[in-house]
Amino acid sequence: MATYDHLPVYKTSYDLILELFQTANSFSRDYRFTIGEKIKNETMEMIICIYRANKSFVERGKHIGEAREKVETIRFLLRVLKDLKQLGFKKFVYLNEKVESVSKQLSLWEAKNKIKYGPEPSFAETKAGAPLPVQ
DSSP states (O other), rough: OOOOOOOOOOOHHHHHHHHHHHHTTTOOOHHHHHHHHHHHHHHHHHHHHHHHHHOOTHHHHHHHHHHHHHHHHHHHHHOOOOOOHSSOOHHHHHHHHHHHHHHHHHHHHHHHHHHHHHHOOGGGSSSSSOOOOOO
8 A cells, every 4th residue: 555645646636735725815805715715625625535545445435435526526616716707717727637637536546446345335235224123
């Protein structure tokens, strides 16, 4: 198992968060402390999910899925920022390319994980989702 900071997906995500922190400073005050903070928090949570996925064999699929959810949230927030004229078109494209790179890497990691360890058990297959015994 590679350490998390050697994973290409971690490196790309880290570059993304650095770029977002620098870019957020240029947002107008109204958006800097609302959408700007939200996108920074989502990106940090995504990186934490990547760290947890690398660390855990048992719940790797769950953490990769959570990271992929964060990616879609980040993608949505970038679109909102562009529509609110807080991001120029070139910056929007640049950031979206990084987001797309992270998304593809997570998708491939998830597919490899499913091949190697099988799909995650559904809620019905887990102990918590099992039906109660009939008395």
